[in-house]
Amino acid sequence: MKVKLVTSLCVVCLLSLAACETVQPWERGTLAKPEMQLSEGLDSPLYHQVYDSKEASSGGSGAAGAGCGCN
């Protein structure tokens, strides 16, 4: 089940890459809007802290940060 899931996710990624268009620099205004960003300010560390302390599957966000005492 795990292998199938990972495979299908990879297929989705490759398909979306194939669907890429060239975006000219003067068309990039929308991508720069705050609501189009991949992460927003202090929300990331806050929610990581909140969920890491009660879920088994913490971290894995690529962001560095010292842990807390919530083994």
Added chain:
Amino acid sequence: MAKPNPFLALSTAAMALPAFAAPQPVETIVAIKATTYQEEDVPQRDVLAGSDERYKIDIAQFRLLTPVGEKWSLGVDVAYETMSGASPWGTIMGADGEASLIMSGATIRDKRTEVSLTATHHGESRSISVDLASSDEDDYEARAVSISGEWEMNNKLSTLSLGMSYSSDDIEPTDALRFGRVQREEKISRSLSAGWAQVLNKNSVVHVGLDVTDHDGYLSDPYKLRDVRPDEKLEWALSLKYRRYFDNQNAALHLDYRYYNDDWGINSHTFHTGWHQNFGDNVRVVPNVRYYSQNEADFYRGTDDFGLATTINQSSDFRLSGYGAYTLGVKLIYSALQWDVSLSIDRYISDKSYGHDASDQSHPALLSFNMTSFGLNFRF
């Protein structure tokens, strides 16, 4: 749909010209956030002994991001938390045949301070960062260092990011002698991460990420009456993020998914979706939903068995049980040119039946919480 101000659009575009170009962020950003988090009390009937009060946490966050010279930028993050409330010490079978909690007595538990410093060097189409972080509380100390880089390619339509980090944590449980807890233990964590961000068209972007982490050392919970976990854990996670803007609605859709798997037998799915709706030029409302589901760890037990040998891995920690959870939230943001203010409210509920692979018994410590945050950002 609110039309963008042509003056702002042209000014932003002009910044790319050689006479004005600066490769690093030209503005200084200051952000502060105050959050109050409150878990709901455990139902009385589920508590065998100790307090039924769960955690209440107040969090203050501060961030400063500023350019230094022409090619460098510096970031400082400070977080300060105060926590109070009781925590589960153990789970045993109650007289009614249902699992019951033994809770600690409620005490003003702890304060935690976390500081991190990041220095970034900006090149033509790549940046490298080094981050040092440290976290301190009465019984816990963590130090971490990480290095990461980002490379822009394909006319800045693709971004590759790579990172690695190392952290060393020390735990010295309070009242160690009195309760027969371990006195001082260590844990080392090392991780590698890779990510790829791809612009699909002028309205959408997708991100794929892979993280692998290895934990080595004392991984058990010293405050539990009976908790023995392996001294090593290897985990990996795959994440996907999608952002799409809708011109006609003047809104953006966020879709995030994360799959996690480790060698303790746990795998989990996290889905998060939000609708970022703009009203005019200044207001944005973001209703959002998060769904989380995990199965139980190999050595998870619904109730503690104090007769079991302590050389066998065992834990009744609800965080290792099979359960699911929903978070419903809404965020309201008001922005002006140089500052913005936000308010967000979240409600979280969890239950074993929400999960994709629930444990046999519902853990009485599965909780609900409410959280409210107020934030301010300044740009200059």
Added chain:
Amino acid sequence: METYQFNFQAMGCPCELRLAATDRSLANEVAVICTSETQRFESKYSRYLTDSVTSRVNNASGLHPVTIDPEVAAILDYSGVCYVQSEGLFDITSGVLRQLWNKNMRRLPTDSELEFYLDKVGWKKIEISANEVFLPIKGMQLDFGGVVKEYVADVLAAKARSMGIEHGLINLGGDICIIGPQPDGTPWSIGITHPTEGNSAIAVIELSEGAVTTSGGYERYFDIDGLRYSHLINPETGWPVEGLLSASVAAPTSIVAGSLTSIALLKTPEDGLLFLEECATPYFAVDQQLGCHGNLGEVCHA
């Protein structure tokens, strides 16, 4: 500290540098660097010089792509944003339409003549990659006249500042970029030329920083059958526009101020004023009836 003035001719207009320095030789050095930098831009972008990048690209129209450097690419990108922000009115390929509308033409163009030239107009037709530009239809022409002169004013001001000049201004044919206020700290008084009475000012602006540019349809017009036509052509219809008589905008950079005034003048007077209001930056505009609008500067004679 004294203010030294240097005048020269470049890019088809009178240019003026006002540089304040305690040391005359520093002012001279800065002036020399500024004039040579201006000449570098002119050699590179002028469509009249056969060796310029513009001419090489125009001569290769319909034939093959031409390699461009990052500076040209950045200016093209910026021109693209102008095209989008002006909703298609500001188009650096529209210069070919001047063949139909100029002092030597004694009559209005025919429909087929318009069609012939309109076929060669259209920003979206240009093929641009990271380091190449290709004009796919033979006869297409790029004209950076609406972008480069204003950009040069910003470049010269930045250059002067980097060489230690703190007070002064750059004036390239009416496109003004301030290096810093006058030596005594007071702002510079800048006059906006009266649209119909060339020697006097219709308004005076006080500026200590930033830039101000003025665009006017009044300087280069021509008459056909007793009717006056502007030299500004609408790239979609192929016809001259009937817009404001002049527009001036104050902004942090000369290139942005220049784009805003150019775009404002390509619209009808009502749309032009709406556009200037929408930009929320100080402006001054004069309509066909010599009525004055805007909050920039003191009107002294209308």
